[in-house]
Amino acid sequence: MERTYIDLASNPIASPTKIKILEAAIELFSKRGFSGASVRDITNEVGIKESSLYKHFKNKDEILETIFAFFRKEADKILPPMEHLDFIAEKMNLVEFLERGMQNFKRHLDDEINQKIWRIMYIELFRHPMAKDIYRNGIVKRTVDCLEVVFAKMIERGKMVTRDPKRLAIEYQYPLYPIIVEYNLLMSEGKSTEEIDAQVIEHIRYFADQCGVTS
Amino acid sequence: MERTYIDLASNPIASPTKIKILEAAIELFSKRGFSGASVRDITNEVGIKESSLYKHFKNKDEILETIFAFFRKEADKILPPMEHLDFIAEKMNLVEFLERGMQNFKRHLDDEINQKIWRIMYIELFRHPMAKDIYRNGIVKRTVDCLEVVFAKMIERGKMVTRDPKRLAIEYQYPLYPIIVEYNLLMSEGKSTEEIDAQVIEHIRYFADQCGVTS
DNA sequence: GTCTATAGTAAGATAGAC
DNA sequence: GTCTATCTTACTATAGAC
Structure with missing residues (x-):
């Protein structure tokens, strides 16, 4: 399944790591909720360190917003x-x-x-x-x-x-x-x-x- | 509104503090979710220390379970x-x-x-x-x-x-x-x-x- | 059944080397 | 863009005095 995620400025996301972060976050948020899943959980799943995540997203909230931006497009x-x-x-x-x-x-x-x-x-x-x-x-x-x-x-x-x-x-x-x-x-x-x-x-x-x- | 909360053994809860804890938890969980609201938030709302809460509930999960037990009765x-x-x-x-x-x-x-x-x-x-x-x-x-x-x-x-x-x-x-x-x-x-x-x-x-x- | 004190862990986030 | 190291705060929970 090829999928096009978009960032908050609606530009397509090319970085494979950023996509991995998104998909790990989707998995974890869907199971435990946003506040029940930590940045640490996400990065462990992806196989990077916590600090690296912040090169892709300015904070945890931005991950959720990016997920919702993608979903809005899917719903369309x-x-x-x-x-x-x-x-x-x-x-x-x-x-x-x-x-x-x-x-x-x-x-x-x-x-x-x-x-x-x-x-x-x-x-x-x-x-x-x-x-x-x-x-x-x-x-x-x-x-x-x-x-x-x-x-x-x-x-x-x-x-x-x-x-x-x-x-x-x-x-x-x-x-x-x-x-x-x-x-x-x-x-x-x-x-x-x-x-x-x-x-x-x-x-x-x-x-x-x-x-x-x-x- | 007089309400009868019940504990996990279905016995009515008499303690006013325990009831206050439940109602504070209901308020906070409904706004932020279970994992988004902390024991600290709840006890601050009630006006007791965190340690006191554990005299009423054995842990945070038991608060949520007690809320659901009450709700099951209400739904009936x-x-x-x-x-x-x-x-x-x-x-x-x-x-x-x-x-x-x-x-x-x-x-x-x-x-x-x-x-x-x-x-x-x-x-x-x-x-x-x-x-x-x-x-x-x-x-x-x-x-x-x-x-x-x-x-x-x-x-x-x-x-x-x-x-x-x-x-x-x-x-x-x-x-x-x-x-x-x-x-x-x-x-x-x-x-x-x-x-x-x-x-x-x-x-x-x-x-x-x-x-x-x-x- | 309340408090103080504290343990022990986990959280989000940043600095700076490579 | 990844890492190590660290900061600071917040978390659940317990021990023990009153």
Whole structure:
């Protein structure tokens, strides 16, 4: 998996050591939280001395911020660009659209690094402004907005029931959040997530049915 | 607000100092997480020396465990006892039942201490076995089970649409979780939560409507 | 059950040689 | 950009007097 981390000025990170530090930090923060994992733990994992870390990051906080900056970019990739929504509403039916969206999201969440950062997000949600902002605006709000636009266009085209598209967007999307939490919990325990896939399929079917679409 | 904390052997805690320690810990853990708040921070808040704390708790971990033990008991109070469900399904209609349930839950969540412990729960969810267990079994599973039973009985009585009651229970309950997260976020920021109440009302109305009940 | 005192470890971070 | 060495502070926890 080739990945492009970025620094706080949005420039790609080339240094292999800096990347190793980031990935060790992601691993440790996701298991013990930011304050539960020390700079010493991180550098031990990487195989450098503590003092060397400070050539790459000005302090411990900057590591976390860099992780969140990367994750914001990753979260952006989950949804299709706004310019495509017209095309999507034109060419796809409701169930195709929802299933495609889930596939996209699963691809995002099957990445081990993203998964770990999700866990860091939960841990830091109430404390760190970037975690809060990414969750609220980068994920929840953006997704609702995207769904709302597509649903509105589909309603126009008679592809689904006539109802407030924003309400539909919320009712479709919100149930997925506790499912994602459970998915992350199962993954962190190394357990099977088959049950989750079934849940998602049932939810899509239920929703489509409510919308006058028989899949 | 009179509250009964319990120790790890389930005995009520009488010592005022021990209670002060718990409440200071709840405050600090909810803001900084378990590993982000030190024993020193807690005792400073209480007004005792660090060494005195160890007369009340054998170590720092035991404080967190005691908090979770209390919360498990609090979570039990959110739902009506299983023996009442027959009566409920008999006497109430769907919307009454859901609204009553939300009032109950709001009463739980309007308690400042419970709110803070919810935040601790999120922070420790991936790390602490008790947090995991309370979330999964004490909250999510228990609520789904309760809803499923009541929905099944209401379907029997023709009070709502004939559908898999478990699916209905999930579709009703799951959307509430991200709403609870947002409620907790807003409260922790000292912001207004009116928007949340409106969300919940709209969700209940939407759900009832899907179930062939016009409220 | 509180205190003072202290042990022993671990934390984040810097100086300066190479 | 890595190292050794070090600083300073903070951490959990215990011993023992009152």
